[in-house]
Amino acid sequence: MLETALALIDADGVDALSMRRMGKALDRDPMRLYRFASSKDELLDGVVELVLSELRIPHTDGADWEEVLRRTARRFREIALAHPHVVPLMVTRPLGTPLALRPLGTLRPLEDLLELLIGAGFDPKGALHAYRLYMGFLQGHVLNELQERVTDPEETDDLLRLGLHRLPVREFPRIRSLAAELAAYDGARELEEGLDVVIAGLHRQLTG
């Protein structure tokens, strides 16, 4: 059910998911779907919850919080890349719904990370702030990474491959001159660098 919805989204994007199409995929009357989710919005929330349920934060008694954060971040990135079409839903869906009304599965990572951080020595308030900084960074990174798409993989010249020749030279000199760097984008590495910064910041906050 939710799995089918996810499959459709993965295959053809969010817009491709319609009640009728899903009915067809399941070979059921589209109206039957309303037994499982009482509206399409709820169904979308369900899909987000399903995907997010793949992110489990290991329980470590606060031993090595830094490493847990790193591993979790990598896992989050993997999941996002595995379901790129779901990412817009993931970052967008909670906006309408106040925290406490969100699907419970969605709150699991928050709860577990709070647990981890508090165990690591943060006071509750600090843990919350740390969580926000960390999760915000993660979302930001994933959004960034998904935007970096090579346009025309056939072309060898970076400028052309990325379509950058379209940009007026006079107005966007810096972007154009970074063609090589843009073409060589390495998401995994960039994530690590970002993590270094964020975790260093958290460390300072913890000890200072």
Next chain:
Amino acid sequence: MLETALALIDADGVDALSMRRMGKALDRDPMRLYRFASSKDELLDGVVELVLSELRIPHTDGADWEEVLRRTARRFREIALAHPHVVPLMVTRPLGTPLALRPLGTLRPLEDLLELLIGAGFDPKGALHAYRLYMGFLQGHVLNELQERVTDPEETDDLLRLGLHRLPVREFPRIRSLAAELAAYDGARELEEGLDVVIAGLHRQLTG
């Protein structure tokens, strides 16, 4: 035109924007709109560009990059809070379009920040990474902040006000115990704290 679209979105959310409704608002045939934007997607891109055009990065010859980043971040937050319904579009719309094909106005901040960072001493590659970290953080923060919505402002008990009593105590003890902190969310302050971390990280990267 774009202004009207923005007004409709601000008033009633993205879903409330339809070609027909816009036609009505402008007292024109809905089909006329296709003279200005050749599809609804393009129109949405236009709205994003319009909003983003309010974010101008001051030109400072690299004198005080740190302060520029701080001011820009605050401005970005202001804009996002002024147009909360546009934020989903802002973070979501670029996902389908490779960087170079995006509306030019959208690339302005990237170009200008690169300029700023390079002027501040970053090498081009480092500037790009710094930009990504910074902008990713900003998007993350704004998404976070927009999620923190008080549910029932009448209620005085934080737990009830936020609807947190709905959460199973045994499964979500930490979230529940943070009710007071959640209720007292201060976006401006949280932005500053995040900026401290990010900028400290960038500094280290610059000097080390």
Next chain:
DNA sequence: AGTGTTGCGCTACGGTGTAGACGCTACAGT
């Protein structure tokens, strides 16, 4: 005056989410 071109308004098509009516089935009460 005749003709080509351009732009505008409208209609219509194929889709959407979902409310509500419709009939079947299966059980409860007599």
Next chain:
DNA sequence: ACTGTAGCGTCTACACCGTAGCGCAACACT
């Protein structure tokens, strides 16, 4: 055994969507 009724799966129907396509009107040019 018969009937009332409650539930449930199905279908129809409504109001709306984005936009392709068409015909008319007005203008420019010969």
